[in-house]
Amino acid sequence: MLAIAWLAGGAGCSDGGPDHGGTLAAIRARGELTWGADVQGGEPYVYEDPAQPSHVIGFEVDIMAAVARRLGVRSRMVQYSWPTLVPSLERGDFDVIANGLEATAERRARILLSEPYFVYAETLTVRTDSTVRSVFDLAGQRVGTLNQTYAYDILRMLYGEAVKVYDGNEEPYKDLELGRSDAVLLDNIIADRYGCTPQHPALKCLPYDAARGVYVIGIRKADPELKAAIDAALAGMRGDGELERILRGARLWDARQTETWPAEGHATGQTRRFDGEMVVQFLEAAWVTLELSVLAFLLAVPIGMALAVARIYGAGPARQAARLYIELFRGTPVLLQLFVLYYGFAQLVNLGPMQAAILGLGLNYAAYEAEVYRGALLAIPRGQSEASRALGLGPAQTLRHVLLPQALRLALPPMTNDFVSLLKDSSLVSVITVIELTKRMTIAAVDMRGWIVPGMLCAAMYLALSVPLSELARRLERRLARDQRPLTL
Amino acid sequence: MISVRSLCKRHGAREVLVGVTAEVARGETIAIVGPSGGGKSTLLRCLNYLEAFDQGQVEIAGVTLVPGMAGGGPVLRALRTRVGMVFQQFHLFPHLTAEANITLAPRVVKRTPPAAARDRAHALLARVGLADRAGAYPHELSGGQQQRIAIARALAQDPDVMLFDEPTSALDPEMRDDVIDVMRGLADGGMTMLVVTHEMQFAHDIASRVWVIDRGTIAEDGPPAQVVDHPQTQVAREFFGRLRRPAP
Numbered sequence: 125m126l127a128i129a130w131l132a133g134g135a136g137c138s139d140g141g142p143d144h145g146g147t148l149a150a151i152r153a154r155g156e157l158t159w160g161a162d163v164q165g166g167e168p169y170v171y172e173d174p175a176q177p178s179h180v181i182g183f184e185v186d187i188m189a190a191v192a193r194r195l196g197v198r199s200r201m202v203q204y205s206w207p208t209l210v211p212s213l214e215r216g217d218f219d220v221i222a223n224g225l226e227a228t229a230e231r232r233a234r235i236l237l238s239e240p241y242f243v244y245a246e247t248l249t250v251r252t253d254s255t256v257r258s259v260f261d262l263a264g265q266r267v268g269t270l271n272q273t274y275a276y277d278i279l280r281m282l283y284g285e286a287v288k289v290y291d292g293n294e295e296p297y298k299d300l301e302l303g304r305s306d307a308v309l310l311d312n313i314i315a316d317r318y319g320c321t322p323q324h325p326a327l328k329c330l331p332y333d334a335a336r337g338v339y340v341i342g343i344r345k346a347d348p349e350l351k352a353a354i355d356a357a358l359a360g361m362r363g364d365g366e367l368e369r370i371l372r373g374a375r376l377w378d379a380r381q382t383e384t385w386p387a388e389g390h391a392t393g394q395t396r397r398f399d400g401e402m403v404v405q406f407l408e409a410a411w412v413t414l415e416l417s418v419l420a421f422l423l424a425v426p427i428g429m430a431l432a433v434a435r436i437y438g439a440g441p442a443r444q445a446a447r448l449y450i451e452l453f454r455g456t457p458v459l460l461q462l463f464v465l466y467y468g469f470a471q472l473v474n475l476g477p478m479q480a481a482i483l484g485l486g487l488n489y490a491a492y493e494a495e496v497y498r499g500a501l502l503a504i505p506r507g508q509s510e511a512s513r514a515l516g517l518g519p520a521q522t523l524r525h526v527l528l529p530q531a532l533r534l535a536l537p538p539m540t541n542d543f544v545s546l547l548k549d550s551s552l553v554s555v556i557t558v559i560e561l562t563k564r565m566t567i568a569a570v571d572m573r574g575w576i577v578p579g580m581l582c583a584a585m586y587l588a589l590s591v592p593l594s595e596l597a598r599r600l601e602r603r604l605a606r607d608q609r610p611l612t613l
Numbered sequence: 614m615i616s617v618r619s620l621c622k623r624h625g626a627r628e629v630l631v632g633v634t635a636e637v638a639r640g641e642t643i644a645i646v647g648p649s650g651g652g653k654s655t656l657l658r659c660l661n662y663l664e665a666f667d668q669g670q671v672e673i674a675g676v677t678l679v680p681g682m683a684g685g686g687p688v689l690r691a692l693r694t695r696v697g698m699v700f701q702q703f704h705l706f707p708h709l710t711a712e713a714n715i716t717l718a719p720r721v722v723k724r725t726p727p728a729a730a731r732d733r734a735h736a737l738l739a740r741v742g743l744a745d746r747a748g749a750y751p752h753e754l755s756g757g758q759q760q761r762i763a764i765a766r767a768l769a770q771d772p773d774v775m776l777f778d779e780p781t782s783a784l785d786p787e788m789r790d791d792v793i794d795v796m797r798g799l800a801d802g803g804m805t806m807l808v809v810t811h812e813m814q815f816a817h818d819i820a821s822r823v824w825v826i827d828r829g830t831i832a833e834d835g836p837p838a839q840v841v842d843h844p845q846t847q848v849a850r851e852f853f854g855r856l857r858r859p860a861p
Binding site: 513529 | 661663684690693694697698700702704705706707708717718721722763766767770
């Protein structure tokens with residue numbers, strides 16, 4: 125995601141620009157302060173008003189409105205995917221970040237951070253029958269948290285790579301309830317609203333703060349005068365009680381807000397370097413990608429074949445069912461299908477992430493394979509099945525011995541295409557916590573504060589997987605399609 | 614061996630066969646001739662139910678065919694192991710070698726052991742003069758060779774009746790003779806054969822009987838000496854006259 129955001133062309137650059145500073149003057153000139161946030165962060169941060177969904181509300185909306193008012197301008201929120209907020213700020217897509225941005229030494233090395241507007245506590249949530257008492261009891265356990273949070277840094281510092289990362293607030297707790305993980309470490313705001321709620325009677329939040337941290341406003345390096353203005357506005361809000369009013373209104377005011385601000389989070393220490401261990405991690409992730417793609421395709425091929433046969437030769441209901449399947453799986457996003465399979469059907473079948481990923485991708489690609497085989501079957505001359513019938517072969521025998529072998533060799537080039545495509549689509553399964561090659565790249569890109577090395581490593585590994593496969597397919601094609609070599613034009 | 618009673622077949626509003634009735638005895642070779650669109654191929658295809666018919670009845674090789682039989686049913690599958698078919702366009706299976714084309718049906722339908730099927734295939738290949746091409750794929754063979762493999766493929770099921778649908782029409786003249794020689798050998802060996810053809814030489818020299826089919830009925834039926842040399846009907850006279858006209 126990070127790399128993608130950096131590579132994507134930039135629309136809506138603000139006047140200041142990333143390097144030259146002068147953003148405060150630009151804000152005053154245009155009469156508007158733009159701030160980046162992600163509504164996926166949900167209630168109470170920044171979210172769509174249930175009563176009026178075109179309108180965003182949240183305590184950060186109120187805080188930014190107050191800050192802007194104190195600067196004498198309007199406030200406007202700009203929607204960005206959370207993991208891309210920092211690079212997008214650096215690109216100059218908006219003026220500041222205000223969206224649960226935790227103050228860490230790593231962030232301070234990259235951008236300016238305002239004074240805090242909120243003190244949060246890292247809260248550990250477990251199942252009610254759990255014996256875990258603190259973050260130090262989690263060795264060998266599966267712990268979930270959100271991607272690129274301070275909690276993620278803490279967990280990785282303590283337990284290395286055995287952390288399940290999520291992008292949404294609900295999913296970590298859902299998996300915890302289902303026994304797919306053993307604990308979730310997240311900010312108390314999230315834990316209170318999504319974890320230990322009446323909807324999750326089997327979960328409890330441990331009463332001790334695992335750590336404390338602060339939310340701050342992120343500002344570009346070149347804009348110290350903007351930071352000074354924002355800090356002054358925040359100090360004013362603290363002094364005249366406006367901040368307390370806003371936080372109380374959002375039911376966020378607690379004793380932590382008046383205690384001394386905690387020391388700045390400092391988890392990973394220093395940025396990662398490219399080394400042998402990283403190559404090993406990438407190789408492991410490439411293996412996950414390969415395993416996932418091969419198994420999903422092995423599922424997609426027979427199902428696709430059955431669907432194609434049903435669609436061409438089946439009786440009315442079978443034909444309709446096959447069509448429905450194809451339209452449904454081809455016409456809806458595979459991301460949604462993975463979500464439904466992993467979270468939606470969790471009460472029915474509690475699949476592991478890898479199983480759900482293989483099944484989800486396999487079922488989705490089956491719809492595409494079905495159409496490939498259908499086309500191939502229809503391309504076989506009628507005389508073939510007539511000759512087969514005239515020899516006394518039954519319908520199933522004709523399919524098995526005459527039609528499918530010929531269809532397969534016609535289908536080989538598009539199948540190779542689909543497999544290479546699947547290899548890359550498999551990156552979508554990171555939404556259900558599988559760490560495959562692309563996810564590994566985005567993690568490494570965050571750790572290294574740069575995407576070039578991880579990006580090239582990732583591309584090299586995808587190519588190392590796909591090129592030999594196309595070569596294999598090319599040879600197979602040659603062997604199978606002996607009579608189909610093209611004439612020279 | 615074959616008995617056809619009042620066979621009617623419609624393509625939409627068009628009547629293709631209009632009450633065809635005929636008898637064929639064991640060992641006869643029938644040449645079916647006549648103008649295009651007269652119903653020759655349709656009649657042939659109705660005899661092994663590759664096309665269903667609307668009225669009438671066919672008894673062939675001990676199997677009785679009536680309208681509305683199920684496509685993959687046991688009666689039809691029994692029929693097809695007893696009635697071989699050879700197509701104008703050969704329809705060999707392109708993904709299989711000559712040998713595998715021949716052994717497929719015995720192995721799959723009759724469950725002949727592979728070794729026995731292979732031996733039989735080699736004997737049939739020798740019989741059609743292609744003993745050395747067992748491992749060749751169809752695209753490596755000439756049209757005449759492909760058609761002879763197709764005949765061997767049909768013979769591998771040990772049929773009582775062989776149906777040929779214009780077996781030489783897609784071939785160059787020099788290749789036709791090889792195919793016709795194979796068919797002559799079959800006729801001499803006592804095979805019951807029905808051959809839709811435009812080959813006058815075949816109708817005259819090899820057939821034991823000639824049917825002239827026109828507008829869905831058998832317009833003339835008799836030995837070649839009678840039908841070819843002394844046609845009685847207008848359509849037969851025109852047909853043979855046109856074919857006999859010397860090349861310009």
